[in-house]
Amino acid sequence: STPLFEDFETAHRMLEELDREESRLQQTKRDLPLLDINQHQVVSNEINLINSHRTKWKAVIKTLNRSLKQQN
Numbered sequence: 001s002t003p004l005f006e007d008f009e010t011a012h013r014m015l016e017e018l019d020r021e022e023s024r025l026q027q028t029k030r031d032l033p034l035l036d037i038n039q040h041q042v043v044s045n046e047i048n049l050i051n052s053h054r055t056k057w058k059a060v061i062k063t064l065n066r067s068l069k070q071q072n
Contacts, residue, residue, distance in 0.1 A: 004071065008064045014057045064066045 029043040 001046070002071070004064060004067050008068065009063065011057050011061045011064060015054060015061070018050050018054050018057065022047060022054075 025043055025047050029040060029047070030044065032039050
């Protein structure tokens with residue numbers, strides 16, 4: 001297993017972890033009282049942060065994919 005492939009696997013694990021965390025936050029948000037606007041905003045901000053991390057990891061995977069293809 002090459003370092004590039006290990007990085008690729010790590011990036012995929014990070015995406016899976018982000019997906020799990022987002023699901024948890026979405027459930028938390030659904031369980032909040034509708035009038036708890038401040039808490040809804042806090043959870044929404046956390047979800048937005050997860051989505052920005054997801055975008056970063058997807059870009060990493062795309063770059064690693066290219067590198068792995070050139071290697072083979």
